[in-house]
Amino acid sequence: MGFKVKVEFLGGLDVISNKVREHSLKVPLEEGEATVKDLIELITKSIIADPKDIPVFIEDDTVRPGILVLINDTDWELEGMEEYVLESGDVFTFTSTLHGG
Amino acid sequence: MTEISAKKVKVSALCELCHARKAVMKRPKNLQKLCKDCFYKVFETEIHNTIVDAKLFSPGDKVAIGASGGKDSTVLASVLKTLNERYDYGLILVLLSIDEGIKGYRDDSLATVKRNQVQYEMPLEIISYRDLYNWTMDEIVSCAGIRSSCTYCGVLRRQALDRGAAKLGINHVVTGHNADDMAETVLMNLLRGDTARLEKSCAIITQSAGSPIKRSKPFKYTYQKEIVLYAHYKKLDYFSTECTYAPEAFRGTARELLKSLESIRPSCIMDIIYSGEHLVLAPKKKKITTSYKTNKKKTHTENEVNADGSVSLGRKKQFEDGNRCEKCGYLSSNRICKACMLLAGLEMNRAKVSIDNNTAVDGAAVLTRTLEQLSF
Known part of the structure; x- marks a missing residue:
C-alpha cells in the first residue's frame, strides 16, 4: 500500500530537516486519497527533525506564508493548494523566501 | 514533469499571455497566470521599464552590483547582464562584495559570488571588514554582544560598499532590495513613527549625506516571490542561509506580518509602496x-x-x-x-x-589582539 513522492526543502529551509534537502517520502494512503493537507501532516511527523521547528514550516494548519510551494515545478496556487490530490512520483518543492538576499 | 501533454491541459490552465503553454506560476502583482517563457519576458521587461523610467543609468556608466551571493543579488547580476546586452545599456558591470568576517555564513556565500564572477564574466572586488576596520563581525559580536550586531554591521557595510566603489572608481552601486524589502521598511518606519525615514524609504535612488556614491534599487517593484521563482527556474547558483546573527526582532516581526497580509491580499506589497510614494507629510516646522x-x-x-x-x-x-x-x-x-x-x-x-590602565587610544583593539597572540 502507499506510494512515493519527493519532497525538497530549499532556500535555507533544510535547517528543519538536518540539512537534508531532498527526501523521498512514502505516503501510507491510496493514490487518489491523499491531498497536500495530508502531505503537510506527514512532513511534520516524519521529516522535521525537531518538533520545535514545526512552526517554521506551518502556521494555522497550512504552509507558513513566505514559503513558496511548487508542485512539479508549478506554483501550488495553480494546482489547488492544500486540496491538490497527490500522485505517485510528484515532486513538492518548499522554498523559504524569508531571509535576506 | 514538463512533458507537453496538450490533451491534458485545460484551457484554464494555459498561460494568460501566450495561450499556448501551460501556466506555471501566478503573479502576486495581478494574479496573472504565466508560463515560464512569458514569465521571464514579463519579469525582465518590467525591470527594464523601471530602469528606463527612473533613468538609472547612462551609456558608459560603470556600475557596481552589491553582491552577497544571496538570491536577490544573484538574480540582479543575471538580469542586469541580460538587459545590458539586450537593450545595449552600454554599462560596465562589476561585482562588489563585502566580507564582514562571519564564519559559517559569509565565507560560504562569498564562494557563491566567486562562482558568479565566472558565470557572469564580471570582475569581482571583495572588501573585508578586517582590512578596512581591523575588526571582523565575529570579533565585534564577541565584544559588543549579539543584540546590536545589525547596527554595527549596517553602518560598517554602508561605508565599506562606498569605499569599495570608490576604490574601483565607481559612483553608483545597485543593490538587490526588492518590493517586499521596501514595503517592509515602509511598514517598520510607520510602526516606529519614524517620519523622516518614512518619506525617503520609497526612493529608488538614494545618496546619504557625506557620500559621493549613489545607490539604486532596480528591483524596487519586483516581488520576492518572482525573484525566487526566476532563480529557481533559471537554475541560478545562489546561497541561502540565514546570517548567524539573526535579524533584529522588530524587522522579523514586521516581515511576518507583511507575509501574512500578502497571503490574503498579494497586491498589498505594491499598495504599501504606492502609499509610501504618495505620502505627503505635513511640512516640518522650520x-x-x-x-x-x-x-x-x-x-x-x-x-x-x-x-x-x-x-x-x-x-x-x-x-x-x-x-x-x-x-x-x-x-x-x-x-x-x-x-x-x-x-x-x-x-x-x-x-x-x-587590559587595565590602557586608555582608549587609536588602535587599542589592534594592540590588544597583538598582545593576545604573543607567546613566550
Whole structure:
C-alpha cells in the first residue's frame, strides 16, 4: 500500500530537516486519497527533525506564508493548494523566501 | 514533469499571455497566470521599464552590483547582464562584495559570488571588514554582544560598499532590495513613527549625506516571490542561509506580518509602496537655529525637509567642500564618521575588558589582539 513522492526543502529551509534537502517520502494512503493537507501532516511527523521547528514550516494548519510551494515545478496556487490530490512520483518543492538576499 | 501533454491541459490552465503553454506560476502583482517563457519576458521587461523610467543609468556608466551571493543579488547580476546586452545599456558591470568576517555564513556565500564572477564574466572586488576596520563581525559580536550586531554591521557595510566603489572608481552601486524589502521598511518606519525615514524609504535612488556614491534599487517593484521563482527556474547558483546573527526582532516581526497580509491580499506589497510614494507629510516646522556669537543678520538658518527626505542644503555644501572624518579621513558630514564612532566605542570596551590602565587610544583593539597572540 502507499506510494512515493519527493519532497525538497530549499532556500535555507533544510535547517528543519538536518540539512537534508531532498527526501523521498512514502505516503501510507491510496493514490487518489491523499491531498497536500495530508502531505503537510506527514512532513511534520516524519521529516522535521525537531518538533520545535514545526512552526517554521506551518502556521494555522497550512504552509507558513513566505514559503513558496511548487508542485512539479508549478506554483501550488495553480494546482489547488492544500486540496491538490497527490500522485505517485510528484515532486513538492518548499522554498523559504524569508531571509535576506 | 514538463512533458507537453496538450490533451491534458485545460484551457484554464494555459498561460494568460501566450495561450499556448501551460501556466506555471501566478503573479502576486495581478494574479496573472504565466508560463515560464512569458514569465521571464514579463519579469525582465518590467525591470527594464523601471530602469528606463527612473533613468538609472547612462551609456558608459560603470556600475557596481552589491553582491552577497544571496538570491536577490544573484538574480540582479543575471538580469542586469541580460538587459545590458539586450537593450545595449552600454554599462560596465562589476561585482562588489563585502566580507564582514562571519564564519559559517559569509565565507560560504562569498564562494557563491566567486562562482558568479565566472558565470557572469564580471570582475569581482571583495572588501573585508578586517582590512578596512581591523575588526571582523565575529570579533565585534564577541565584544559588543549579539543584540546590536545589525547596527554595527549596517553602518560598517554602508561605508565599506562606498569605499569599495570608490576604490574601483565607481559612483553608483545597485543593490538587490526588492518590493517586499521596501514595503517592509515602509511598514517598520510607520510602526516606529519614524517620519523622516518614512518619506525617503520609497526612493529608488538614494545618496546619504557625506557620500559621493549613489545607490539604486532596480528591483524596487519586483516581488520576492518572482525573484525566487526566476532563480529557481533559471537554475541560478545562489546561497541561502540565514546570517548567524539573526535579524533584529522588530524587522522579523514586521516581515511576518507583511507575509501574512500578502497571503490574503498579494497586491498589498505594491499598495504599501504606492502609499509610501504618495505620502505627503505635513511640512516640518522650520527649525530656526540661532547660531551664537555671529552677527545678527546671519542668525537664522532655515532647515527645510525636502521632498526626498534629505535635510539641510547646508550640509551638502559642507560635504562638497570635502569634509572628512578626522579619524579615518573618509568623507563624512560630521567631524567623526559613524563607523569610527562605533569602532571607538568598541575599542574602549575591549580595552576595559582585557587590559587595565590602557586608555582608549587609536588602535587599542589592534594592540590588544597583538598582545593576545604573543607567546613566550
